[in-house]
Amino acid sequence: MQAAATLEAPIRVVPRARTTTYTSDVPTITTLCSTCHLKDLCLPCGLAGNEVQRLDGLMFGRRKVKLGQPLFHEGDKFQFIYAVRSGTFKTSLTLRDGRQQVTGFHMAGELMGMDGLASGRHASVSEALEDAEVCAIPYAHLTDLAAHNPNLQHIVGRLMSREIVREHSLMMLLGSMNAEERLAAFLLNLSQRMKARGYSASEFHLRMSRAEIGSYLGMKLETVSRTFSLFQQQGILEVDKKHVRIVDLERLSYAVEARVQ
Amino acid sequence: MQAAATLEAPIRVVPRARTTTYTSDVPTITTLCSTCHLKDLCLPCGLAGNEVQRLDGLMFGRRKVKLGQPLFHEGDKFQFIYAVRSGTFKTSLTLRDGRQQVTGFHMAGELMGMDGLASGRHASVSEALEDAEVCAIPYAHLTDLAAHNPNLQHIVGRLMSREIVREHSLMMLLGSMNAEERLAAFLLNLSQRMKARGYSASEFHLRMSRAEIGSYLGMKLETVSRTFSLFQQQGILEVDKKHVRIVDLERLSYAVEARVQ
DNA sequence: CGTCGTATTGAAGAGGATCAAAGCGCGTGG
DNA sequence: CCACGCGCTTTGATCCTCTTCAATACGACG
Numbered sequence: 001m002q003a004a005a006t007l008e009a010p011i012r013v014v015p016r017a018r019t020t021t022y023t024s025d026v027p028t029i030t031t032l033c034s035t036c037h038l039k040d041l042c043l044p045c046g047l048a049g050n051e052v053q054r055l056d057g058l059m060f061g062r063r064k065v066k067l068g069q070p071l072f073h074e075g076d077k078f079q080f081i082y083a084v085r086s087g088t089f090k091t092s093l094t095l096r097d098g099r100q101q102v103t104g105f106h107m108a109g110e111l112m113g114m115d116g117l118a119s120g121r122h123a124s125v126s127e128a129l130e131d132a133e134v135c136a137i138p139y140a141h142l143t144d145l146a147a148h149n150p151n152l153q154h155i156v157g158r159l160m161s162r163e164i165v166r167e168h169s170l171m172m173l174l175g176s177m178n179a180e181e182r183l184a185a186f187l188l189n190l191s192q193r194m195k196a197r198g199y200s201a202s203e204f205h206l207r208m209s210r211a212e213i214g215s216y217l218g219m220k221l222e223t224v225s226r227t228f229s230l231f232q233q234q235g236i237l238e239v240d241k242k243h244v245r246i247v248d249l250e251r252l253s254y255a256v257e258a259r260v261q
Numbered sequence: 262m263q264a265a266a267t268l269e270a271p272i273r274v275v276p277r278a279r280t281t282t283y284t285s286d287v288p289t290i291t292t293l294c295s296t297c298h299l300k301d302l303c304l305p306c307g308l309a310g311n312e313v314q315r316l317d318g319l320m321f322g323r324r325k326v327k328l329g330q331p332l333f334h335e336g337d338k339f340q341f342i343y344a345v346r347s348g349t350f351k352t353s354l355t356l357r358d359g360r361q362q363v364t365g366f367h368m369a370g371e372l373m374g375m376d377g378l379a380s381g382r383h384a385s386v387s388e389a390l391e392d393a394e395v396c397a398i399p400y401a402h403l404t405d406l407a408a409h410n411p412n413l414q415h416i417v418g419r420l421m422s423r424e425i426v427r428e429h430s431l432m433m434l435l436g437s438m439n440a441e442e443r444l445a446a447f448l449l450n451l452s453q454r455m456k457a458r459g460y461s462a463s464e465f466h467l468r469m470s471r472a473e474i475g476s477y478l479g480m481k482l483e484t485v486s487r488t489f490s491l492f493q494q495q496g497i498l499e500v501d502k503k504h505v506r507i508v509d510l511e512r513l514s515y516a517v518e519a520r521v522q
Numbered sequence: 523c524g525t526c527g528t529a530t531t532g533a534a535g536a537g538g539a540t541c542a543a544a545g546c547g548c549g550t551g552g
Numbered sequence: 553c554c555a556c557g558c559g560c561t562t563t564g565a566t567c568c569t570c571t572t573c574a575a576t577a578c579g580a581c582g
């Protein structure tokens with residue numbers, strides 16, 4: 001056996017020896033951080049204006065990824081960190097028996113692929129949940145640049161740390177919350193991220209299926225569906241398939257702490 | 262509400278505004294990586310001999326931590342990354358309602374505290390499960406040093422990435438494994454880490470309680486106990502309180518994939 | 523020797539999982 | 553344009569795993 005989730009050492013899941021062919025691998029358009037509308041959410045976040053311009057030296061390209069297409073696969077060589085420009089992605093792990101665990105959903109300005117640095121190969125799959133576009137940031141160039149810019153170095157570290165903290169939260173959720181708390185935490189988180197991107201915090205479209213939400217939250221799709229229905233009955237949400245409206249943010253927040261005391 | 266586990270953004274758990282007083286904060290003894298017996302497991306892992314000597318410039322101190330004592334707390338200012346020299350630690354998160362989630366157990370050569378870089382404050386507590394000693398590596402010095410050494414920079418990145426991958430595995434475990442698989446995966450992982458440190462891979466002493474194992478694995482202490490008993494009945498383990506002997510590694514490994522097909 | 527913390531074990535109960543069926547939206551092809 | 557099939561979702565009924573509550577045992581320590 002070696003598909004087991006090893007906990008401290010790098011996981012050894014299905015090392016598919018495939019070289020993914022990216023049908024969507026269009027000629028690169030050079031993109032500049034300094035003129036990007038996402039610069040306050042994305043990599044440059046925290047850098048001063050003149051420092052952001054140094055990032056322009058990266059000259060990274062964009063890549064369009066169509067709905068359902070992979071951005072990278074488990075086992076792919078690690079070369080880039082990807083920043084979402086538009087669209088939504090899910091990242092997931094697969095066990096040899098086919099069980100999947102969604103490890104994250106990623107929207108504009110968020111980074112993916114940092115798990116690949118550990119072993120030089122990506123440990124997870126990333127797949128577009130709608131037509132999407134990413135910046136492919138060559139990691140080697142990034143560290144070159146960081147070598148002459150302590151601030152940038154610090155920021156890269158902070159981004160990785162943020163990923164660690166994000167996963168901490170998810171562990172908390174998976175380890176000690178019930179179905180209602182999980183879904184509530186998920187929706188609140190989504191709501192905050194939508195808001196940060198200038199969208200409504202109370203009404204949005206889910207890009208992922210019930211099964212994908214379930215995998216992410218460690219529950220079955222039926223349970224996800226039931227919990228949505230429950231929240232609707234309670235007047236906390238209005239749900240129509242993938243369209244969600246948060247009616248009572250107060251009580252949704254409270255649901256996360258329902259079992260308190 | 263704000264104790265909710267936010268998933269993408271940094272978690273906001275109990276920001277205890279306390280300045281921990283470390284009773285065990287003894288005068289620092291300067292320690293050198295190049296002469297350390299853990300150099301193949303720890304930070305210098307992957308650096309060539311002459312490069313390791315550059316790490317000696319760090320001049321970091323050691324700190325002894327007694328059983329039950331905290332190394333750092335949630336909310337403590339982030340200054341150091343800690344490398345375990347001896348002993349075992351657990352790191353955990355606390356929700357406002359007191360629910361705890363153990364996020365990791367750490368033994369000789371392993372690093373802790375990288376979650377603090379995200380916000381400048383530690384997001385988790387670290388506590389010694391036995392009398393222990395750590396190296397306190399000043400993060401600022403580390404990045405200074407890395408600025409002139411691309412290899413070191415790469416290694417720091419890799420260590421953080423490894424932490425991300427480790428947590429991926431735990432998410433997989435928490436999200437899609439049953440009690441038997443969880444405990445089996447836990448024990449196998451422990452076994453591998455003991456082996457890497459020159460201890461027996463088949464017989465060891467658990468430093469943590471059933472409750473702590475349970476918290477880590479997302480199950481109750483009774484279930485942990487019952488699963489230990491089950492494995493013993495099946496002749497897979499011999500268990501006497503905290504002393505564990507793996508009798509049938511084959512079947513323990515198989516237990517991780519029991520539900521396969 | 524009594525007490526406290528930890529572990530084990532049993533019995534009962536609850537929360538999700540599983541199995542199953544039906545509804546809905548959507549694209550395809552006749 | 554409509555019929556059909558497919559994928560996703562919802563909902564119900566039943567089952568099962570793990571939790572909860574409780575009692576007991578064990579060892580360390582004052």
